Amino acid sequence: MTALTHSLKDNPRLDRWLCFQDDRTVRIATGKVELGQGILTALAQIAAEELDLGMHQVRMMSGNSLEGPGEGYTASSWSIEHSGAAIRLVAAEVRAMALVRAALRLNAGIGELAIDEGEFLRDGAPTGLDYWHIASELDLAVDATGTVPPKPANAHRIVGTSAPRLDLLAKLTGSGFIQDLVLPGMLHARTLRQPGRGATLAVLDEDAIRRRAGGDIRIVRVDNFVAFVSPDETVVRAAAAAAAERALWDNAVKLRSEQATPDWIAAQPSHDRLIGDPLQEAMPDCISVRFTRPFLSHGSIAPSCALAEFSDGMLTVWSHAQGMHPLRVNIAKTVGLSLDQVACHHVQGAGCYGHNGADDAALDAALVALALPGQPIRLSWRREEEFAHEPLSSAMAVTVHAALDKAGRPADWTTEIWSAAHGQRPGVGGAYLLAADALKTPPPARKPFDIPEDRGGGATRNGIPLYDVGSKRINYHLVHDVPVRTSSLRGLGATLNVFAIEGLLDELADRAGEDPFAYRLAILSDPRARRVLLRAAAMAGWSTRGEGGSGSGMGLGLAQYKNSSAYAAVVAAVEVDEAVRVTNIWCAVDAGLVINPDGLINQVEGNIVQAISWALIEEVRFGDAGVASLDWESYPVIRFTDIPEIRVELVEATEHPSLGVGECAGGPAAAAIGNAVAHALGIRIRDMPMTRDRIVSALMQ
Structure with a gap:
């Protein structure tokens, strides 16, 4: 028996997910929604695969609160892991039910039957019977059992192929949004x-x-x-x-410019807790380094x-x-x-x-x-309204503390985090919709809350390093009283946490007189993490990296998103004068069983582009009247002319379940750029964004 996934446990009835329609198609419902990540195409591929249908025979219904399954928010790179796993089990079970019914109708053994585009074949020959002939005889108003195993990967014909996006034509013709x-x-x-x-x-x-x-x-x-x-x-x-x-x-409400800074956040009263291993007694060789990032906007293309x-x-x-x-x-x-x-x-x-x-x-x-x-x-909304009133991603400060053994390897690790909440979606932790504040009886003030670790964490996401360290923990300072709304933005706290962890690892490697790639391999036993790291280094030609300090540099970053989803290793090449220019990015990803390779690569590329923009450019500013960065001039994002050559390769891992990928490369990409800048300059910039002013200031010291 296959364990029911989160989504299927919450929505067990088969007919909530699947319906045979009169136009000889199958409607597949999902509570997850399309945000540009291509999940409706990938979920259709999963359904078509398990039901032995063509893609043209699948119709996706997404985000229908009356008829479809409730799957919460589309977030945390869980759409394929949760909804995809549910649809796979539902489709496999319905296919098995249909085969039993068809065998009775045809007086045949189930082993004699196969299905091709919904038609039942007997010993390879058409029978004139298909799903839609027997649909009324199938009782789908029952709960899934999880007793029917999905197809093995070696039997796939649609999953693992780069099927064209289902939603692309509408978007190209002006009707998709x-x-x-x-x-x-x-x-x-x-x-x-x-x-x-x-x-x-x-x-x-x-x-x-x-x-x-x-x-x-x-x-x-x-x-x-x-x-x-x-x-x-x-x-x-x-x-x-x-x-x-x-x-x-x-x-x-009046704001002050200093309230937009990580230093201001870190100076506020906080709700503190320790996550992970107990604190160790002080060790003699301990290094502590601080990294920061500002408030960020979503920068949505349209308000x-x-x-x-x-x-x-x-x-x-x-x-x-x-x-x-x-x-x-x-x-x-x-x-x-x-x-x-x-x-x-x-x-x-x-x-x-x-x-x-x-x-x-x-x-x-x-x-x-x-x-x-x-x-x-x-x-x-107007553009100014979007920038001024949408929830922001909180400014953060992270200090990483590493105690070293005699070989210069980390024996104890603490990631200390100061941040406001990264999870204030309406209905979560007492959060609510904005206009509710303007009504006669506004909702009560929200209590301190961030996404718990069993849901991936909020500010703490990826705060525990992937590497082999004797003991490791997070010391989290949740700042509640900030003057703006904060909530989820791609990757949440993972971007800065990975930036900080990987930055300190480079400094430890330099302190030990070792190459940062070799240093990581020496403290990394996870075989899947090692494979992506080795692949990215080979793609980039790491062995030709050189000494650095000449204005050109190469750096790397590694993480498993949430320490549970896809693995990504990124190598970045940069040129630095008064500003940083990223010239090349190489990325290797292990996402387990890949549904749509082209769609997955597109997601990783987009995540990398956004990480470059965060690392080098983006920063929300406050003024007396509120958020002061209200347009694309005061809140610039990366331009097409600044996007480097990006190469992404997928590491074969079809024996493993599918893992979420939409946010897996952001932290490693930002970290790789930070490490490449340090290699190019011989000086580390520990604060994002790594702007021209910060570069010039570092060079003048």
Whole structure:
């Protein structure tokens, strides 16, 4: 018997996942949603494989809160590990049920039958019977048993191939995103955003706003929530911009520039706990090094958007948020409707890994729709609103402490972390949707909470090194009272934790007079980790690395994401003058059984590109009026012209289960760049982003 996965334990009924449809296709449902990672294509491949169907015979239904399975949020690189494993077991069990029924119909032994694109063959010959002939005879309103093993890897014909993306055509033709969705009679809306929890609207010059709008608008006000509505999107955009200038607020939140810094975070009161091995007595040879990173924005390509309609007592919401079942619960609770009066449906958005403004925009649209029943509302945030009010990824400071043995190897390790929470998705740990703060009875203040270690950890993610160390632990300082919302962004705390761990390992190797690659191998027994490290070094030609210090450098980074998902080793080559230019990246990945190689490589490449941007460029800044980096000039991200040559190779590991890959290369890539910069300069930059100013400052010391 195969153990049921998390998703299947929570949604055991087969018909929640699979349905034979009248058009001779099979509908496969998933609670996970497409964020650009290609999971709907990969999940369709898994279903087609186990059911012996063609890809053209599979229809994916994703993020339907009424009909599909509830799988929480699409996060933590768990879509293939959890939803894929569930679909694999469901499809295998339904196939077995269908074979039993077909054998009875054909008076044949099960061993005589095979399936090809849904048709039953007997000794290789067509029988005229297929899934859809017997579908009504199959009782799928039963719980999965996990007693039917999926196909072995050597029997796969679809899994392991680079099937084309199912969603690509719509995106290329301008209909693939929620920003493209049009409903009959749709009205457009924009909001006036409350400047922080507890702020109250004292004055709103509606006449001036209407004049600036340049057309007819309706103003919807619910306590301190305000929205502008019109059939003309240009009009409401102008109204929202004018309102931001014409509104006067009491108790508006004020920020100070120093509050955006890791130093400020580390100086705040914290909730402390120790994770891992007990603290050891002080050892004589101990090294401590500090690394930091700033607050980060998601930098989504398009601002958050949602559509909503309240009709006949039913509120329907279309959103690009990462969990439709949680969104349904959170909206119903906030607006005071019963759960059966709310339906949430996922529509893809233009870019996001993590908790940006999508959930909040959905509540915004719902509030307007409830005020204007019978009319579809399309509410979009402005770019400034996205940067100013979406949850940020917390600034962090990490000090790594290593006690060394006589050979210069780490015998004891502590990763000490100061950070605000990385897990404040609505409904988790007392977190809530943004506009709830503007209503008459706002929710209570959130209690200190971050993602627990059995869910991958938040700030602590990848804080335990993968290497062979006698004892190792995390000393976590969770800072609760920060002046902005913080939540999940791709990789969470793993990016800085890996950057710090791998940075210290390079310094220890240098202290021992050893090559950093050889030093790592000497303290690394995990065979899968060793394989990716060896592969990446071979890809990059590590043996030709040279002494460094000449402005050109090469560095490496290694991690297993969450110490449980995919392994990634990255080598980076850089050139440094007054700024850093990454010239080449080589990456080796072990993701277990790979469903779609091209899709996986695309994800790893995208993760590397984002890590380069974080390592070198991105930083949120605060000002008196709040977040000060409100556009692409004040919050720049990497440009196409700055993307290096990236080579990714997959290490064969089909004997192992599929592992999540969407975030596995971010930490190793940032670490490899940091180590390459240190090799190029002979000086280590321990603070991200490694900007021109920091490079110049280091060179002048």
